[in-house]
Amino acid sequence: MDRAEIFEKLKEILSGAMENSTRLDALNEESDLRYDVGLNSVGLLYIVITIEETMNVSFDGVLFDDFHKVRDVIDYIEAHQ
Amino acid sequence: MSLGFCAFCEIAQLRFQREISMLTIKANDNVFDKYADSVTLKRIVQYGSVSEMWGHCLSEYGLMSAVVDGEDLTYSALEKRIALLRGALLENGLKRGDFVGIYAPNSVSFVVSFLAITTCGMCAVLLPPHLNGEAVYGCVLKYGLKALVYDSSLRETVSSVKARCSDVCFFSVEECVSSAESGSSALRPVPAVDVLPSENCCVVFTGGTTGRSKGALLTNGALMTGVRYGCYGYSNVFFQRYLLILPLTHVFGLIRTLLTSLYTGSSLYICRNNKDMFRDIALHKPTVLVMVPALAELALSLSKQLGRNLLGGDLKTVIAGAAVVSPYLVTEYGKLGIDLFPGYGLTESANLVSGNPEMRREPTSVGFLYPGIEARVVDGELWLKGPNMFSGYVGEDEENSSAFEDGYFKTGDLVRFDNDGLLYITGRKKEVIVLSSGEKVSPEALETEFCKSDCIQDCLVCASPSAGEAERLILQVYPRKSYFKENGIGYSEAFVRKEVERINSALPSAQRVSEVAVRDNDFVRTPNMKIDRARN
Incomplete structure (x- = not known):
């Protein structure tokens, strides 16, 4: 998958954790996972598990706290897919 | 004064003139x-003690699988490691009743440490593995730790503490066990001792x-x-x-x-x-x-x-x-x-x-x-x-x-x-909101009422203004998205608000919330995943 496709897939996964479509529409690579997307520890766990389950990417040996922005997650998936 | 009993437990209800209500309940020992x-x-x-339970485990379940953490350890295999750590603790002069810290993530190391310390008659102080060196040092001082048993993954943090605690013994579980098993140390296994319930x-x-x-x-x-x-x-x-x-x-x-x-x-x-x-x-x-x-x-x-x-x-x-x-x-x-x-x-x-x-x-x-x-x-x-x-x-x-x-x-x-x-x-007593009318409202009781709706995953009630006497109650709700999918209903905030209104209108008037915010993301939570009241 290229970067744009990863972003779209990630947006689809994030929609499972966000009810507000306006906020989802405003999502971009610079969006902050905690402040803009509103993920807490359970939400982050949800995202990581869903990516592993649906995109065949492993987050082994990675600290969730290392991901701050949507861009960080896309970078990781791009490098590890 | 009134007195009443029920079939499942003994209940005595007392009401005193000074308006303190008191109810005494004794569990029915046979209810389960x-x-x-x-x-x-x-x-x-x-x-009576962990030591007694562990002795029973070894005699009854010795060859059965006890803990699987990468490797599969039977109860007996676990005891071999525990006995070596007991040996290390005692050889270093630690005594019954001493406070010994455990600094390890969820692992075999933690299990071995806990069982070794407690079956020696010592007291295990459980330090969360996310503590930094300064916090660990603070615990060593506050709890008078005579030793700290740690997992090798936390060695770096431990080394900063070691430098400041010359009179405390430090043990890496893995090093104790591997050095004894390879014969590079003279460590001898030591059996568990009898420990009193007190x-x-x-x-x-x-x-x-x-x-x-x-x-x-x-x-x-x-x-x-x-x-x-x-x-x-x-x-x-x-x-x-x-x-x-x-x-x-x-x-x-x-x-x-x-x-x-x-x-x-x-x-x-x-x-x-x-x-x-x-x-x-x-x-x-x-x-x-x-x-x-x-x-x-x-x-x-x-x-x-x-x-x-x-x-x-x-x-x-x-x-x-x-x-x-x-x-x-x-x-x-x-x-x-x-x-x-x-x-x-x-x-x-x-x-x-x-x-x-x-x-x-x-x-x-x-x-x-x-x-x-x-x-x-x-x-x-x-x-x-x-x-x-x-x-x-x-x-x-x-x-x-x-x-x-x-x-x-x-x-x-x-x-x-x-x-x-x-x-x-x-x-919770400390969370009780006192309204300007003098009435007391428990936010958790209200939250339980709103969470009875299947379309609400979690909610939080607070008062506004947050300090002093409260004028009104504010409810934040986080909808359960799966509910809408399961029921073939497109998600809408209006649906959630209608449901909130239905529950709200059935509450006593003083307990009704007057402002509702429907969240599009989950609440900020504590490390134990409870809603953090102060941060939402």
């Missing part, structure tokens, strides 16, 4: 007996009733009572497969998962990272999971979203606690053939106070008091006394003097009992 077969019931015995067993950190972190001291007798309580009320008790998800430094992980697993001859599979929880479930097929409601909710919604049961085909029992469990979870897990038991407990009560037995469940209740517990409800607050209660907070004289009265521990939780003796948590 009818929910287990006689063979199982016979096996549920009270051990001897100190461990110190577990808790926010307690005031929110400030403190160390709750539990004796061997209290701890083993807590372990026994965890065996009551359901049929699949012995020889199970447990997956450890919760931290072992928390009583729910330590007592209700690790020690209950050992006590019952079960196997404990250690999940090192919660993100691998479902991978581990598929691999190890646990029959029992002990978790907090937020994780139970996550497991359920992911299973629905991905279209397959991520909980594994063998899971029969989920023990949920440490936060409010919604009736929705009980029902939905039931549809999957999984019994989800909401219970109630505290660090100060060695984890368990009450539980819902199989076949007699009331999803909104936290069940019956366990045998031997005596409760008082004083102005709505639950006070507790019993063989499972802690001895006090270590080094907190002021806190201890206000935490106990008449031999009872004042929990700070607001509760009620129904006529059958079932316990209901209605709020």
